Amino acid sequence: MSESPLIETPVLERILGAALARGGELAEVFAEDRQSSGATLDDGRIEELASGRERGAGIRVVVGETTGFAHTAELTEPALLAAAEAAAAVARQGGGGVRTVALAERRPVGHRADVLPSSVAKPTKLDLLFRADDTARSAGAAVSQVQAGYGDSRRRVLIANSDGLLAEDDQVRTRFNVVAVATGDTGMQTGYESVARTEGWEVFDRVDVDDVARTAANRALSKLAARPAPSGEVPVVLAGGSGGILFHEACGHGLEADHIVKDASVYVGQVGQLVASPLVTLVDDGTVGGEWGNFAVDDEGRPAARNVLIDKGVLTDYMWDLLRARKEGRESSGNGRRQSYQHLPMVRMTNTFLLAGTDDPDEIVAQTPTGVYVAKLGGGQVNTATGDFVFGTTEAYLIEGGRITEPLRDANLIGNGPEVLRRIDALAHDFDMTPGTCGKDGQSVPVGCGQPTLRITGVTIGGTAA
Amino acid sequence: MSDLVAVADQVVAGAQAGEQLEVYVARGQDTEVRAYDGQVESLSSATSSGVGVRVLLPDPGGEGNRLGFAWAGSLDDDVVAATVADARDNARYATPDPNVVLAEPDGVPVTEVDLWDPSLAAMPTDRKVDLALSLERQVRSADPRIRQVSSADYGDERVEVALASTAGIRSFTRRTSVFLSVSAIAGEGSDTQTGSGFSVGRAPADLDPDRAATDAVERAVRMLGSSKARSGRFTVVFDPRVVSTLLSVVSSALSGEAVVKGRSFFAGRVGEVVAAPSVTLVDDPTDPRAFGAAAYDSEGLACRRNALIDGGALQGFLYDTVSARRAGTVSTGSAVRGGFAGTPGAGCRALLLDPGTLDQVGVLAAVGEGLFVQSVTGVHSGVNAVSGDFSVGAEGLMVRDGVLAEPVREVTVASTLQRMLQSILHIGGDLQWLPGIAAGQTLAIGDMQLSGS
Numbered sequence: 001m002s003e004s005p006l007i008e009t010p011v012l013e014r015i016l017g018a019a020l021a022r023g024g025e026l027a028e029v030f031a032e033d034r035q036s037s038g039a040t041l042d043d044g045r046i047e048e049l050a051s052g053r054e055r056g057a058g059i060r061v062v063v064g065e066t067t068g069f070a071h072t073a074e075l076t077e078p079a080l081l082a083a084a085e086a087a088a089a090v091a092r093q094g095g096g097g098v099r100t101v102a103l104a105e106r107r108p109v110g111h112r113a114d115v116l117p118s119s120v121a122k123p124t125k126l127d128l129l130f131r132a133d134d135t136a137r138s139a140g141a142a143v144s145q146v147q148a149g150y151g152d153s154r155r156r157v158l159i160a161n162s163d164g165l166l167a168e169d170d171q172v173r174t175r176f177n178v179v180a181v182a183t184g185d186t187g188m189q190t191g192y193e194s195v196a197r198t199e200g201w202e203v204f205d206r207v208d209v210d211d212v213a214r215t216a217a218n219r220a221l222s223k224l225a226a227r228p229a230p231s232g233e234v235p236v237v238l239a240g241g242s243g244g245i246l247f248h249e250a251c252g253h254g255l256e257a258d259h260i261v262k263d264a265s266v267y268v269g270q271v272g273q274l275v276a277s278p279l280v281t282l283v284d285d286g287t288v289g290g291e292w293g294n295f296a297v298d299d300e301g302r303p304a305a306r307n308v309l310i311d312k313g314v315l316t317d318y319m320w321d322l323l324r325a326r327k328e329g330r331e332s333s334g335n336g337r338r339q340s341y342q343h344l345p346m347v348r349m350t351n352t353f354l355l356a357g358t359d360d361p362d363e364i365v366a367q368t369p370t371g372v373y374v375a376k377l378g379g380g381q382v383n384t385a386t387g388d389f390v391f392g393t394t395e396a397y398l399i400e401g402g403r404i405t406e407p408l409r410d411a412n413l414i415g416n417g418p419e420v421l422r423r424i425d426a427l428a429h430d431f432d433m434t435p436g437t438c439g440k441d442g443q444s445v446p447v448g449c450g451q452p453t454l455r456i457t458g459v460t461i462g463g464t465a466a
Numbered sequence: 467m468s469d470l471v472a473v474a475d476q477v478v479a480g481a482q483a484g485e486q487l488e489v490y491v492a493r494g495q496d497t498e499v500r501a502y503d504g505q506v507e508s509l510s511s512a513t514s515s516g517v518g519v520r521v522l523l524p525d526p527g528g529e530g531n532r533l534g535f536a537w538a539g540s541l542d543d544d545v546v547a548a549t550v551a552d553a554r555d556n557a558r559y560a561t562p563d564p565n566v567v568l569a570e571p572d573g574v575p576v577t578e579v580d581l582w583d584p585s586l587a588a589m590p591t592d593r594k595v596d597l598a599l600s601l602e603r604q605v606r607s608a609d610p611r612i613r614q615v616s617s618a619d620y621g622d623e624r625v626e627v628a629l630a631s632t633a634g635i636r637s638f639t640r641r642t643s644v645f646l647s648v649s650a651i652a653g654e655g656s657d658t659q660t661g662s663g664f665s666v667g668r669a670p671a672d673l674d675p676d677r678a679a680t681d682a683v684e685r686a687v688r689m690l691g692s693s694k695a696r697s698g699r700f701t702v703v704f705d706p707r708v709v710s711t712l713l714s715v716v717s718s719a720l721s722g723e724a725v726v727k728g729r730s731f732f733a734g735r736v737g738e739v740v741a742a743p744s745v746t747l748v749d750d751p752t753d754p755r756a757f758g759a760a761a762y763d764s765e766g767l768a769c770r771r772n773a774l775i776d777g778g779a780l781q782g783f784l785y786d787t788v789s790a791r792r793a794g795t796v797s798t799g800s801a802v803r804g805g806f807a808g809t810p811g812a813g814c815r816a817l818l819l820d821p822g823t824l825d826q827v828g829v830l831a832a833v834g835e836g837l838f839v840q841s842v843t844g845v846h847s848g849v850n851a852v853s854g855d856f857s858v859g860a861e862g863l864m865v866r867d868g869v870l871a872e873p874v875r876e877v878t879v880a881s882t883l884q885r886m887l888q889s890i891l892h893i894g895g896d897l898q899w900l901p902g903i904a905a906g907q908t909l910a911i912g913d914m915q916l917s918g919s
Contacts, residue, residue, distance in 0.1 A: 043727050045563055047533070049556035052807055053549070054539035056514075065503075069510040073540045083512075089591070090509050122559045145728045181729055181852060188731065190852045229857070231880065231917030232697045262502070264616040264651060266658070344508060379847035381859070385616070385651050385660045388876050390859035392847025411857040412848030414878050414917075462848065462857040462878025462917045466699070 005158055006031040009103050011077050012160040016101040019084040020162055022091040024063040028161040031057040032341040038151035041129035058341040059083045063091040071342050103166040109296050111170035113200025117152035120201045125150050132213035136180045139217035145181035159301035167301030174203045178213045182220035191219025196435035198294040219395050222407045229411035229463025235371035236459045237364055241432030242377040244449025247282055248352050249380040249389040250417040255309050256347040257324040259384045266387035266418055275315045276421035279357055282310040284319055286334055286350030291448040292435035293350040300336035300345050307333045321347045339443040353450030357427025361453035364426045371399040372461055387417035411463045420456055428453035470628035471638050478630045486522040486568050488631035492806045496623040501598035515541045516806035521553040525562030532560040537807040565791040568633040569765035576768040577752035579759045581641035583669035586622055594620050604679040605650050611687055613653040621645050635766035642668050646678045652686035661685025666901045685840055692873035695918040701836035702879050702914045703829055706898040708842050710906030716883055717814040718851040720774050722785035726792040731854045731884055740780045741887035746820035747775040756816035757901045764810045765801040772798050786812040817904035822893040826908040829892045831868035833910050838862045838870055854883040877918040886911050
């Protein structure tokens with residue numbers, strides 16, 4: 001199952017030794033080989049088939065409070081040595097001398113895909129796109145444009161550090177998405193739906209691309225009749241799944257230790273405190289099989305873990321990467337991630353979700369006299385220092401008399417993390433996850449979000465209706 | 467000429483009979499320094515390079531060309547050869563289309579813009595480190611209410627790109643850029659607010675650390691004591707930085723690609739009034755002051771000045787070669803791509819809204835009552851460039867009696883892009899050449915919905 005390592009152990013040991021020759025506490029080599037392929041259908045045509053390959057290594061040297069970093073696209077010993085020396089340039093004091101690094105035994109990790117997407121013929125992949133196009137267009141005469149995208153990637157990584165750690169992972173990911181445009185008297189509206197899994201081609205055994213296409217098309221169609229979203233503070237019921245973005249923004253980012261150690265989060269000093277409604281148990285879990293933010297080891301070689309962040313409303317822990325954890329004399333929580341070998345790792349979420357409750361989802365709506373029902377969220381943004389965050393709806397409805405009624409045009413909702421978490425007063429027994437791309441400090445990584453249907457007693461919705 | 471041109475020429479020379487081929491070869495060298503708490507938190511420096519190849523195969527049935535694309539983050543001979551083979555294989559499966567062609571030289575003369583500052587290569591790392599450290603120090607000491615500087619960064623980049631094709635395209639461009647940026651956290655009692663500042667240029671001498679520091683401090687400190695405002699309809703005055711973002715969003719509806727694919731609310735409206743009469747908007751990458759200035763577009767054609775809106779009337783759209791053919795016109799030299807891993811599409815590089823005469827103080831005075839917005843959030847989640855629906859999180863200060871008054875946070879402002887363009891009341895003269903694809907100035911837009919308490 002396993003293939004030859006990206007870099008042989010004796011080479012890694014020599015590189016790590018050289019990286020510390022001028023001093024420093026920690027040296028690390030992160031090697032990566034990524035191959036990707038994708039296709040886009042737009043305007044009824046397969047417009048683009050693309051494939052990409054990327055391979056290289058990033059080397060960091062930690063000296064006191066300072067990290068030196070360099071990378072190379074060549075995995076030869078001379079190129080790696082040059083990168084190690086460049087990264088070590090931050091260690092000015094010298095005094096390192098010859099350091100001997102002995103790495104742990106290699107324990108190769110095979111990929112977890114049943115069917116590698118690279119083994120699937122291109123026309124078979126394109127068929128999915130044509131099917132999605134047909135299905136979306138037949139959802140209604142008002143569907144005026146369809147774009148569908150398929151993509152897969154295989155990312156092999158190897159991490160070795162001067163503590164002797166040697167870890168590898170082989171991550172296979174597959175995604176499919178559809179954007180539909182519907183045109184009517186009121187102009188154009190868009191609908192988006194995607195599936196993204198840390199799995200191989202077997203994703204499509206369970207996922208019907210026709211369903212994805214239909215969902216996207218219906219989302220666009222329903223909004224043609226949508227009225228402007230209201231403004232002001234309203235009760236909000238979030239449907240299970242994409243509402244997880246709220247927790248990703250409202251508290252997830254604020255629980256990343258890099259923000260905590262810099263006093264740039266509203267959750268500083270709150271461990272052990274009630275920070276949310278007692279209904280809230282929030283988990284970050286990189287081990288959830290097949291989810292978009294899943295991996296075997298993080299980008300610092302730490303095994304993925306399930307970490308309870310908030311337990312029945314009480315903040316239990318932050319998320320940690322290697323560097324911040326070392327300073328605190330503790331273990332990383334398996335949240336050290338990076339976009340590619342050209343980037344330094346930092347604290348990142350994996351799959352972040354709220355555990356299900358006991359209420360009936362329909363009952364939650366029925367017991368909401370007036371408010372907004374958000375069926376799908378599109379994305380969000382947070383200022384961790386103030387806790388203020390926004391998240392945008394892509395499918396939402398009015399709730400009137402305990403019933404879901406008219407569709408609403410897209411709008412952002414705005415709130416303050418700790419305030420909104422306290423206002424959750426109903427939590428259903430359903431649950432769903434949704435994939436997303438999380439951006440932080442210029443780096444993008446795949447993440448999952450999830451939650452059951454829930455109600456927030458009041459959030460400000462930013463529509464145009466008074 | 468650069469060695470990159472030789473790489474590009476070599477790839478083009480390897481095109482097989484009957485196929486068309488285009489290669490984009492890029493190399494970048496960058497340095498980034500982050501200062502924190504008086505020390506260097508991280509120092510990165512690296513060179514990276516890569517290649518993107520498009521192959522067009524004629525359809526045997528004469529139905530046009532099939533396009534395949536492949537990219538790689540390496541310029542090694544065997545990697546480049548494998549990339550060309552990948553692109554060729556991908557092309558076999560695309561839908562043939564008579565409009566899918568490579569750009570051909572169109573005779574439009576190139577306006578050379580000097581984007582390369584040789585002094586950057588000679589700048590010692592210590593000097594870069596000092597710039598980041600002193601920026602952090604400056605912000606920390608600027609005001610007692612500054613509690614934290616979460617990051618203070620220096621960064622620079624040298625990028626070279628060669629482009630060549632079997633259709634006779636051959637271009638080489640290079641640019642340097644440098645930046646300083648800083649994020650400050652101000653506090654008073656239990657209140658915490660943030661502000662950021664930056665300075666960009668092509669050379670270290672262009673950097674203005676005082677400006678970056680003052681911006682970050684002022685923006686954080688003036689938000690202290692902020693609260694949610696009452697909902698209502700207001701005239702909203704946007705800061706130049708926000709205006710640059712707004713113009714960038716509007717620009718996606720001005721892309722000819724969006725127009726021909728029925729994803730632009732401007733489609734079919736050329737000649738019509740789409741904005742207030744004071745609005746004249748151009749995309750002019752030949753203006754060297756623009757951050758996105760360029761001599762060549764991403765298909766190797768000369769960049770040129772394109773009028774988009776004149777006196778409120780829509781003039782036209784921006785096209786790359788393929789979208790232009792679909793629209794029955796010619797490229798406006800507006801191909802853009804996201805580096806070697808991306809394929810060209812039509813887009814803006816250097817949007818400029820014709821400045822007015824009032825400075826920011828003058829715009830506020832003219833507005834009298836309203837909301838001044840210093841920053842927005844959720845642009846990617848709350849603005850739909852296809853429908854035009856616009857809803858963003860905002861922070862700023864109320865405008866009362868023509869001057870800035872109490873600070874406001876956790877509110878949204880909403881409208882539609884179409885209505886906002888028509889409702890522009892005042893365009894400032896305080897033009898700033900900001901990073902990204904648009905310059906910005908203070909802008910007042912009437913009749914927006916503020917949602918708060």
